[in-house]
Amino acid sequence: xxxxxxxxxxxxxxxxxxxxxxxxxxxxxxxxxxxxxxxxxxxxxxxxxxxxxxxxxxxxxxxxxxxxxxxxxxxxxxxxxxxxxxxxxxxxxxxxxxxxxxxxxxxxxxxxxx
Amino acid sequence: xxxxxxxxxxxxxxxxxxxxxxxxxxxxxxxxxxxxxxxxxxxxxxxxxxxxxxxxxxxxxxxxxxxxxxxxxxxxxxxxxxxxxxxxxxxxxxxxxxxxxxxxxxxxxxx
Numbered sequence: 104x105x106x107x108x109x110x111x112x113x114x115x116x117x118x119x120x121x122x123x124x125x126x127x128x129x130x131x132x133x134x135x136x137x138x139x140x141x142x143x144x145x146x147x148x149x150x151x152x153x154x155x156x157x158x159x160x161x162x163x164x165x166x167x168x169x170x171x172x173x174x175x176x177x178x179x180x181x182x183x184x185x186x187x188x189x190x191x192x193x194x195x196x197x198x199x200x201x202x203x204x205x206x207x208x209x210x211x212x213x214x215x216x217x
Numbered sequence: 218x219x220x221x222x223x224x225x226x227x228x229x230x231x232x233x234x235x236x237x238x239x240x241x242x243x244x245x246x247x248x249x250x251x252x253x254x255x256x257x258x259x260x261x262x263x264x265x266x267x268x269x270x271x272x273x274x275x276x277x278x279x280x281x282x283x284x285x286x287x288x289x290x291x292x293x294x295x296x297x298x299x300x301x302x303x304x305x306x307x308x309x310x311x312x313x314x315x316x317x318x319x320x321x322x323x324x325x326x327x328x
Contacts, residue, residue: 136316143320144320145318146316151314153313197314200313201312201314203266205263206263208260211259
């Protein structure tokens with residue numbers, strides 16, 4: 104059971120480039136989300152999804168797009184990378200929405216925008 | 218807007234000590250409170266989840282308490298070991314599975 108898998112683990116982008124961070128879970132979880140972690144700050148919610156075909160914005164959505172075409176996958180797209188998007192990105196999943204269940208996190212993607 | 222604060226930011230203790238990590242939050246309308254462990258370069262691992270109706274949860278040497286009315290939670294680690302060295306994150310769970318995180322406490326247990 105792989106859990107939550109994120110690819111790539113590391114990425115360097117030039118300003119203005121676009122890319123997609125991949126996230127997949129094999130636990131049939133309803134809820135998936137993306138967070139970013141910056142030094143000295145807590146993780147902040149970017150986007151989330153309560154099921155296939157349904158997504159919504161979190162606290163810091165600007166500059167990012169998401170889609171959820173299947174239960175398993177929840178990719179995060181950077182449309183035009185900026186140095187302010189240098190961060191560590193984490194994907195997470197929960198079995199069901201609005202239940203007291205623990206969140207499962209991926210290993211993270213460390214992104215540097217130069 | 219919910220804000221979560223963790224004190225201290227860093228802690229260094231000798232092996233065998235009992236220790237307490239603190240977490241405070243500003244809005245008591247929470248769904249649950251979760252404690253996570255993060256090792257360098259790794260993802261987050263869930264340690265304990267306390268539902269809003271509960272006062273505490275225990276797992277092995279870990280005990281987490283929750284006082285919603287005062288907006289506080291503590292994580293108690295008994296008989297600390299070098300393997301406990303990590304960053305400990307507190308997160309308030311809001312309606313809709315959203316998590317609001319504190320900045321974390323970096324713990325170092327010296328052998």
